[in-house]
Amino acid sequence: MKIVYIDIQNYRKLKSCRISLTEAETLLVGANNSGKTSAMDALIFFLDQKGRSAASIASGEMPVSRKLSATDFTLSNWHQLNEFGRAWAAAEASGDQLGDWQPLCPTVDIWLQVEKNEIHRVSHLIPTLKWDGGLLGVRMIYQPKDLDTLKSDFVNNYNAAEQLKKIAQDNAEAKRKELGKQNGENPTKFALEIWPSSLREYLDREAGRAFELKSYILDPGKVEEVPEANYKPQELTEGQVALEFYPFNGLFKVDIIDATRGFTDPNAATVSQANSSNLAGQINKYYNRHLNPTDLPGVEDLEALEAIALAQHSFDGRLNDVFTKPLGEIKTLGYPGFNDPHIRLSSKVNPIDNLDHEAAILFEIQKASLSPGAPLLSLSEKYNGLGYKNLIAMVFKLMSFRDQWMRVGKAGKRKPEDDAFIEPLHLVLIEEPEAHLHAQVQQVFIKKAYSVLRNHADLLLKKKFSSQLIVSTHSSYLAHEIGFEKLRYFKRKPAGGAFEVPTAEVIDLSATFGTSKTRSEEILQTAQFVARYLKTTHCDLFFANGIILVEGAAERLLIPHFIRNNINEDTSLDNSYISILEVGGAHAHRLRALIDKLGLPTLVITDTDAMQPPPADAAPKAKAKSIRPALGKGYKTGSHTITKWLAVKDPSLDAVLAMKAEEKVVGKVRIAFQYGIPIVYADSSEALAIPYTFEDAIALTNPVLFKGLVKPTGMIKKMQTALNLETLELCCEALYDALAEDKAEMALDLLFCAEPTDLAAPAYIQEGLDWLKKELDVASEDLVPGVVEPV
Numbered sequence: 001m002k003i004v005y006i007d008i009q010n011y012r013k014l015k016s017c018r019i020s021l022t023e024a025e026t027l028l029v030g031a032n033n034s035g036k037t038s039a040m041d042a043l044i045f046f047l048d049q050k051g052r053s054a055a056s057i058a059s060g061e062m063p064v065s066r067k068l069s070a071t072d073f074t075l076s077n078w079h080q081l082n083e084f085g086r087a088w089a090a091a092e093a094s095g096d097q098l099g100d101w102q103p104l105c106p107t108v109d110i111w112l113q114v115e116k117n118e119i120h121r122v123s124h125l126i127p128t129l130k131w132d133g134g135l136l137g138v139r140m141i142y143q144p145k146d147l148d149t150l151k152s153d154f155v156n157n158y159n160a161a162e163q164l165k166k167i168a169q170d171n172a173e174a175k176r177k178e179l180g181k182q183n184g185e186n187p188t189k190f191a192l193e194i195w196p197s198s199l200r201e202y203l204d205r206e207a208g209r210a211f212e213l214k215s216y217i218l219d220p221g222k223v224e225e226v227p228e229a230n231y232k233p234q235e236l237t238e239g240q241v242a243l244e245f246y247p248f249n250g251l252f253k254v255d256i257i258d259a260t261r262g263f264t265d266p267n268a269a270t271v272s273q274a275n276s277s278n279l280a281g282q283i284n285k286y287y288n289r290h291l292n293p294t295d296l297p298g299v300e301d302l303e304a305l306e307a308i309a310l311a312q313h314s315f316d317g318r319l320n321d322v323f324t325k326p327l328g329e330i331k332t333l334g335y336p337g338f339n340d341p342h343i344r345l346s347s348k349v350n351p352i353d354n355l356d357h358e359a360a361i362l363f364e365i366q367k368a369s370l371s372p373g374a375p376l377l378s379l380s381e382k383y384n385g386l387g388y389k390n391l392i393a394m395v396f397k398l399m400s401f402r403d404q405w406m407r408v409g410k411a412g413k414r415k416p417e418d419d420a421f422i423e424p425l426h427l428v429l430i431e432e433p434e435a436h437l438h439a440q441v442q443q444v445f446i447k448k449a450y451s452v453l454r455n456h457a458d459l460l461l462k463k464k465f466s467s468q469l470i471v472s473t474h475s476s477y478l479a480h481e482i483g484f485e486k487l488r489y490f491k492r493k494p495a496g497g498a499f500e501v502p503t504a505e506v507i508d509l510s511a512t513f514g515t516s517k518t519r520s521e522e523i524l525q526t527a528q529f530v531a532r533y534l535k536t537t538h539c540d541l542f543f544a545n546g547i548i549l550v551e552g553a554a555e556r557l558l559i560p561h562f563i564r565n566n567i568n569e570d571t572s573l574d575n576s577y578i579s580i581l582e583v584g585g586a587h588a589h590r591l592r593a594l595i596d597k598l599g600l601p602t603l604v605i606t607d608t609d610a611m612q613p614p615p616a617d618a619a620p621k622a623k624a625k626s627i628r629p630a631l632g633k634g635y636k637t638g639s640h641t642i643t644k645w646l647a648v649k650d651p652s653l654d655a656v657l658a659m660k661a662e663e664k665v666v667g668k669v670r671i672a673f674q675y676g677i678p679i680v681y682a683d684s685s686e687a688l689a690i691p692y693t694f695e696d697a698i699a700l701t702n703p704v705l706f707k708g709l710v711k712p713t714g715m716i717k718k719m720q721t722a723l724n725l726e727t728l729e730l731c732c733e734a735l736y737d738a739l740a741e742d743k744a745e746m747a748l749d750l751l752f753c754a755e756p757t758d759l760a761a762p763a764y765i766q767e768g769l770d771w772l773k774k775e776l777d778v779a780s781e782d783l784v785p786g787v788v789e790p791v
Contacts, residue, residue, distance in 0.1 A: 001425050002425060003021050006110060007111070009233050010074045012038040014039060015074050022486050025471065026468070026471070027446075027473060027486055027487050028488050039472065040470075044256055047108075068207065073106060079499040080104060081200065082199050109140075109218060111135055111137045112251070113135060121250065127217050127219055144211055164194050165194045215246070253404075253425070390437060394445065398428070430472070433445055433473065434477070442477045443481040446482055453469060549583050549605065550580060554698075556582045557747040558750075558759070563578065565756065573773040588604055588606065601668050601776055601779060602668060603670050603769070606671060607673060626638070631654055636651050636653055645671060674697050675690070677689045689732055696719075696732070698750070698759070701760050707724060
């Protein structure tokens, strides 16, 4: 048994989205405010029944479960819900049926894949007698308990508020008129807001009392495998009866590691006692749950129990010896008398208490003792870094989750009603595990987390029990380490119309290049390239607001300086989250499917790669050769980015260089490449120079700066020499020859010789950056929630 899909509707930004889960780890990624945390909060609220258990809360095993409020409803739904309230106040028929509310209420659908040999476990969820294994769906929805009661209570409160508001306005108006007559002033209009002025305002206070969580069985026959953007939630049938029980009891166990794990500065004044030794607390809980010899003792515990009894007996003897004199003083007070019991001291050696202090965990900082028998130097966990404490504590939690699920140790001897058998599925939710962890430790954790959950004899090789791990993260290092097919990207979508607000769409990146059934050999190779490429780079594009693809190291080094210094004194682009990726010119277009999926504004900076076709009488296999660009020579562009991404019909260099700005844009992607630069050269006449690559475009854009460099080295020296030649033609030819030899260190040499703030960006790059800034500004405006009209 496993969870195949989780569908979330009407919960914050998640108006309607589907998250497909892998059989092992699933990583939720996306830019800030894209909906990842909302998804985790929804799963915790709807599935964490243990968190709602009074016993769990009292024992401290789980934090108090998160509650839903009116602010958790998708904002755009409040226009329709407020319309219900307006109609109720006006005694009109609207919103009187539960079916009117259900499409607007927070909902989570769980779709399980159930094997035939597991049918006995899901007999209470089987939709029809014809069902014979496969998908099973259950909708959990936060809906009104009793619409008649909700309507009556709202109308009474609303009418009372309106009546009170009218009285207050009349009284205030009378007072102002009187004051106005005395002072000769014109009284202003007075407005007083009294709760509730709308159904939204009413439910801000009353949602917890007026709503409840209910479950409904869905129809597997209506499930369609469609792209995420085309996913539509299944509608409940009219009059469908809700289940009277939590539908997943006995089916799966849910455990959570939330983002607030209690790790803080141990010396801070606000640190609570409960959190001051979190790692020791984790080990203490694990010991108490699975290893404590005093709890349900067995034969294996006899040796430990004997040791505890001996320690207690020895300590009791010592206690009574040392307290003989103090107790003797008490006798002088007349106690104990002849008929009074005598005092004897008795200790209690509790192994749990012995682990409940800050020095229960010691970190040895000395590998070997300086002298035989001398103790090793060590520090308590209070003095170790938060990162390793966090890592060890999370691993202990995962171990504890696993062993509690598998009833390891003492957990196997407890037989309460809800512990009688092992659930076939274990679902673990982890929020932002990267907190306090540096990059390498983040990667270690995500590589090992799932294997920790499966490290049990009944889990390693058997398929009887399934474990699924869902992790939300802002860390590019976690995304870098995990498989590309396990990433689920939360894509921000702008508002679509009146009363709409920005929402989120979840993209299954495993299907970016099609399914395994539809992939051609070329597409398969492209998918493999992208996966390998992302494994060798930091995957920060999954958390960015915009993307810049560049061809070489020089662009990668200098583009950040152009962004920082030369955006017409506007720093908004520098303040945006931009991911700059270096991809060779022959491969940038291979990322197109991924870029299109992400839907982010993307600037691709490439070279025209002028090529001279072989002559007509050349050998059949003769190839075109690189050439310094020039017009009217019959040259072609060799750039795959230009020919394939822009899909140009005429690949001639003349046609490419003449392309208009709007012709370089495809969707949310703009391709930037060199074109003619007007330059005033030595004879003071303006001429047109066509750069061959980024490096000579820099030199031709900044001739005065290059000429003035003192003691330039390497490529920069060659460029300076070229710019001092008599004619522009000789200069361009010399630059081309120099670049043909070696340009690898040009950017580093330039940063050494010149101040980056003095560099002007080549025109084609400046235009591309200006375009990117405008696109990000538009996207930012689109993603700002509009005003939802009140009642």
